[in-house]
Amino acid sequence: MTASDGLAAALRQAAEQRGCDIGLPPWATEATGIETRRGYLSVDAVTERRRLFRLRVHIPDFGWTIGSTDDLGTLVEAIAAWREGVPLDELKARFDFLELDGFRRALEAGEPTAAQWAALLSSEYYRGQRSLLRRLHADDVLRSTFPTMTHRAVRLRVDPMYWMSRQVLVHEPEEGRYEVRRVRGPAPDWAEVSGDDLIAVLRAALYDDH
Template sequence: MPPNSPHSDPYATLYPDVAAFGSLAAALRAAADGVLASVLVASPDGDPLGLATVACTQPHRGRLLVSAWVRERTWSIRGSDAFEGMPLIDGTTDDLAQVARAARAWHDGVPLDDIPRVAPFVHLTGRVEVPDNDPLRLTQAEWRHTRREAAELEHAWQPRYRELIEAAYAAPALRALYPFTSHWALRFSTTTRPRLTVVGPVLTHLSDRGYALGSHMEAIDDLGRSPPRPKPSRRLYGNSPTVSAPSPSAESPTRRGPDTEPIGINRAPSRNGRGRYVVTDSLSVALGREESAGASSYGRPVT
């Protein structure tokens, strides 16, 4: 079948050497030159040329996932923890021997910081290993990852996104919660993965007019489509619902804030009628005002 046929196997075209071995697992073993001789490496029957997994001797680590790209000759790796399933390391390379060295280090339990010394293409996500699944340490690790990710992004809006993350981290009530993102909006939970208990505000950056704090995701889901900026109001806190989503417990009643609004902060109902949001030029000022108005409404810190 011609290589450019829409029905041709992209893996067979880009990876004829892998296809000759019959699976990515077998090709990985061959490229390892004996390094993976005693290691369990397997490819699924449904995608033998595109995927392989490498076992690990450490119970708090999951299997290392190796995947082949379909548009260019490149392999990606992802090594996650076994409890939350979140990546501790990742990376891309066109050198399968490098992948084999990373796989061996992952299998043997080599400390995360040392794996890039063995295989330089490996990228540390910022998360740290928490073998005992301590919620406080998992929360700290997730904040570390979130801040590193914001610092490393290669997008035009990266500076604004990083400022959002750092402003949230600087707020003690939010820093005590477990952070996670959805469509680049920052959200919070009183429990860690795999079962999140969502509380607190939803924070997002706007490309042309500052930042938004929403009472929940639906309140700001159309802000990216350039809604009209809400008109300023002189008395909003005293008559508006809180921007933070209350905890499911009865110990977090809806709070009321001061009667005056800081300059540059406008509050209005969302256009879809589901919740309220704040548009602000200074996220740190808005978060400071929210905390002083009653940060306990964010929900209990992770313990």
């Protein structure tokens, strides 16, 4: 690893040797934030053992260790397969260092989404947004989206694992007045929405084809 000028460079070198695309930008100096449809991947060297590399997957406020190995070649192949969307069962069969049970159980139980709602609703820091959060959480469709906060606006994302999935921002600049903005799409500016229409507008922005 020293000869390769750090872990990120070593991963790129191993990926090139194996013919793998691991999505690590050429300018990256650390092996963190590798974008995938199932969260961000990161690699770090476990300090207790010089040649053991730990693979983790992250979404906002959540992270899972999904395996450790001392084989960089196998590691980059697993990262490339993860990025390609290979099913979890197949990943486990191909890469026996992966430990996916905890990650799979959390997703199947909806734990990250439910826990994130609970954390935001109970947060004193976001007390000013609590009324809006409660209103959104009360809707059974919007409750299934993954919420985060962006400059005091609530961001709702359809797929908690994929940062590019459909998402929308909703802001309550004053009580009873709402503004909505699609993060991507044909309407980049804030649009004022009445309280009566808020839930329908958010549902349409997140789930209707357009």
